[in-house]
Amino acid sequence: MVLRIALLGCGSVGSQVARILLEESDSLALRSGARLQLTGIAVRDINAARDVELPADLFTTDAAALVKDADIVIELMGGIEPARTLIIDAIDNGASVVTGNKALLAQDGPELYEKADAAGVRLSYEAAVAGAIPIVRPIRDSLSGDKITRVLGIVNGTTNYILDQMDSTGATFDDALADAQQLGYAEADPTADVDGHDAASKAAILATLSFHTRFPLNDVFCEGIRSITAQDIDAAKEAGYVIKLLAIAEQMTGEDDDAGVSVRVHPALLRRSHPLAAVHGAYNAVFVEAEGAGELMFYGQGAGGVPTASAVLGDVVSAARRMVLGGPGRTEIATAQIRSLPVESVMTRYAIGVEVLDESGVLATIADLFAGRGISIESMRQNIRDAEQGVAELRFVTHRARESDLAATVKDLAGVDVVKSIISVLRVEGE
Ligand code: NDP
Ligand code: HSE
Numbered sequence: 001m002v003l004r005i006a007l008l009g010c011g012s013v014g015s016q017v018a019r020i021l022l023e024e025s026d027s028l029a030l031r032s033g034a035r036l037q038l039t040g041i042a043v044r045d046i047n048a049a050r051d052v053e054l055p056a057d058l059f060t061t062d063a064a065a066l067v068k069d070a071d072i073v074i075e076l077m078g079g080i081e082p083a084r085t086l087i088i089d090a091i092d093n094g095a096s097v098v099t100g101n102k103a104l105l106a107q108d109g110p111e112l113y114e115k116a117d118a119a120g121v122r123l124s125y126e127a128a129v130a131g132a133i134p135i136v137r138p139i140r141d142s143l144s145g146d147k148i149t150r151v152l153g154i155v156n157g158t159t160n161y162i163l164d165q166m167d168s169t170g171a172t173f174d175d176a177l178a179d180a181q182q183l184g185y186a187e188a189d190p191t192a193d194v195d196g197h198d199a200a201s202k203a204a205i206l207a208t209l210s211f212h213t214r215f216p217l218n219d220v221f222c223e224g225i226r227s228i229t230a231q232d233i234d235a236a237k238e239a240g241y242v243i244k245l246l247a248i249a250e251q252m253t254g255e256d257d258d259a260g261v262s263v264r265v266h267p268a269l270l271r272r273s274h275p276l277a278a279v280h281g282a283y284n285a286v287f288v289e290a291e292g293a294g295e296l297m298f299y300g301q302g303a304g305g306v307p308t309a310s311a312v313l314g315d316v317v318s319a320a321r322r323m324v325l326g327g328p329g330r331t332e333i334a335t336a337q338i339r340s341l342p343v344e345s346v347m348t349r350y351a352i353g354v355e356v357l358d359e360s361g362v363l364a365t366i367a368d369l370f371a372g373r374g375i376s377i378e379s380m381r382q383n384i385r386d387a388e389q390g391v392a393e394l395r396f397v398t399h400r401a402r403e404s405d406l407a408a409t410v411k412d413l414a415g416v417d418v419v420k421s422i423i424s425v426l427r428v429e430g431e
Contacts, residue, residue, distance in 0.1 A: 001034040003320050006070035006095075007041045008063050008086060009077035013100060013127070014041070015051040016309035017074060021316075022054070028313070032320035040066045042077075051305065068093060072319055074312060075099040084108060091119050096328065098315040100127030100308060106201035106217045109208060113331040122328045124315035129202045130155050130284040132307035133300040134314070139209045139288065147291040148210040152430055153247040155202040157282030157302045158186045158193035159225050163243055163267070164280050166233045173228060185282050185303075195224035196265040199247045206286070207249035207263040212336040215249070215263050221343035223266035232424045235353060235395050239381065241269035242277045246429055252341055260339030262346045268429040269351050269397075276430060287430075344404040349378070349431065351397050353423030354413055355385060358392040362418045366394065369416070373409045375401045391420060397428060 007018055021028065021038045029035045041054070042063035060066060063086055067073055073090035075097060077083050083104055090097050097116065099105070105112070105128050116123035126136045130153065139148065154160050158180055165176035177194065180186035192198045200222040207215040225245050236243050246268045251261055270277050275297050279285040284302025289295055301307035322328055356362050363382075370377055376399040385393045398406070406425070413419050 001324060002037050003032070003034045003071040003323060004039045004069060005036050005316070006039055006066040006073045008066070008073065008075045008083070010041045010043050010050055010054070010059070011076065011078075012051065012305040013308045013312065014074075014076035015054070016305040017076065017312050018054050018058070019052045020309055020313055028317060032317050033324035034320050036072075036316065036320060039070060042066050064089065067095070070095045071323065072316060073097050074316060075101055076312070077101075078103065080104055080107065087112060087123075088115060091115050091121055091123070094119065094121060096122035096124070096319040096323065098124045098312055098319060100125065100312060102128040102198070102201040102205060106204040109205060110214045110334055116328070116331045120328050122319045122322060123331045124319055125205070126315050127308045127311040129205050130286055130298070130300070131302040131304065132310050133284055133286065133298050133302060134311070135206075135286045135298045136209065138296075138298065139206070143288070143290055143293060146293050148288060149291060150250045150289040151206050151210050151248070151286060152276060153199075153202065153206060153286040154244055154276055154279050154284050155206075155247045155286065155302060156193055156196075156199040156245060157284055158190065159196075159199070159245040160279060160284070161185050161282040162194070163225060163228065163233075163245065166228070166230060167237065167242055168280075170230060172230050173226065194226055196222045196245065199245060199265045203247035203249060203263050203265050206247065207261060208334070210249050210288075211251070211261050211338050212334060213261065213338040213340075214334045215261070215340055219263055219340040221262075221264040221266070225267050227424070228267050229424070232353070232426065236269050236351065236426075239351070239379070239395065239397065240272055241351070241428065242272050243267050243426065244270050244276060244279075246270075246276075248429065251338075252345065252347060254345070254347070258341070258345050260341040260345070262341040262343065264343055264346065266427060268427045270428075270430045274430045344402075344407070346403040347400050348403070349398055349400055349428035350406050351395065351424070351426045351428055352410065352413075353393060353395050355420040355423055356392055356394055357418045357420065358384065358390045359418065363394075365416060365418055366413065369412045370396070370398070370409055373405045373412070375399075375405055375409055393423065
């Protein structure tokens with residue numbers, strides 16, 4: 001049996017996928033049960049330099065024609081259009097689709113999964129979340145008999161590299177970002193990474209898979225890492241924490257309006273003993289908590305052409321096996337309808353830094369403000385910030401509190417004379 005493979009895109013990931021399809025043709029045929037014949041590669045510019053040497057006659061700018069004549073379409077162009085239309089065309093033509101396009105899946109995933117299921121074809125996307133790490137299939141298949149209660153992910157390598165540099169070398173955010181750009185982790189325009197948008201796309205995909213409910217990108221609360229200072233990192237370290245950018249999908253079991261799933265991306269304090277605290281550099285990891293399985297952690301390279309190609313090829317072989325044996329399996333179905341919670345309903349712990357006048361009664365005033373909103377303080381540290389000016393820095397960590405109560409307390413704090421400034425407000429996660 002021969003399966004015709006159309007590749008859309010030949011950038012960092014696509015070029016490696018093409019290379020492996022050609023170089024490993026025999027072993028892939030043995031593993032798939034079919035010969036995987038690369039029929040063409042669609043790009044914008046057929047004369048552009050490529051990361052690997054590939055036969056010139058494979059290249060075309062006519063992606064639509066390539067898709068029409070394929071059994072499996074691998075979409076590695078990125079972006080919403082024309083990727084979306086080409087994927088729908090492929091499904092309508094009866095082809096299975098493999099993609100790494102998190103931006104598209106976060107926006108239109110559920111609609112595309114339904115189309116694929118209705119057409120009886122496969123739509124696979126292991127590469128879309130955390131690059132090489134097998135996480136989509138473990139959640140979709142291996143844990144499909146269990147109930148996931150929380151997913152905590154370090155799913156953006158660039159921001160993990162920056163925060164890790166700040167933590168391990170004392171670098172400022174700007175210096176660590178410049179370093180990440182020099183090493184090729186961060187783009188010249190780092191917005192998608194540092195402002196959390198890339199992680200938010202992955203959070204939407206993980207939440208939809210984990211809770212069998214559609215969580216559109218708009219439901220994902222998103223805060224990036226630009227405001228994290230060397231001072232925040234030091235204060236966290238002193239208290240036994242590390243700061244990580246986390247993608248969180250978490251079931252909240254409150255009463256009525258407070259019951260649902262919170263999907264969010266923000267920097268958070270994690271205890272240094274938490275397994276995710278040991279994820280250094282540009283590595284990714286996803287920590288899954290399930291009722292039966294307990295705690296699981298998936299760790300590895302979240303980006304890069306060769307690692308990501310591994311996930312893509314895994315999906316291709318799996319789709320080919322299904323074609324050989326018959327039946328596509330189901331892609332992902334929204335069988336549940338769990339409420340998506342706004343961030344104001346989140347119950348978590350908080351680390352708050354305030355600059356205050358170092359005078360008698362100040363601590364009592366501040367403690368009253370916390371107590372007035374029903375927020376319990378777990379720990380407090382005081383450092384003298386400026387002895388001459390009589391200014392001290394207070395760092396509080398709270399017990400679990402509701403986000404809306406915490407936000408009101410911060411507003412109260414900002415409004416009293418003894419508080420000179422709010423240094424930072426960060427969530428504490430993973431407990
Ligand atoms: P690149 O930007 O390196 O490559 C994109 C490729 O798509 C290029 O070859 C480009 O052609 C082609 N392309 C783009 N638009 C069109 C179009 N309109 N028509 C025809 N061809 C087009 O992307 P990556 O390889 O980095 O990423 C591919 C996908 O994989 C994205 O969805 C990304 O989010 C995802 N991904 C990437 C990871 C990574 O580490 N890079 C990790 C995980 C997922 P040309 O070369 O001629 O410009
Ligand atoms: N920019 C992403 C990262 C690439 O830094 O992890 C993989 O999605």
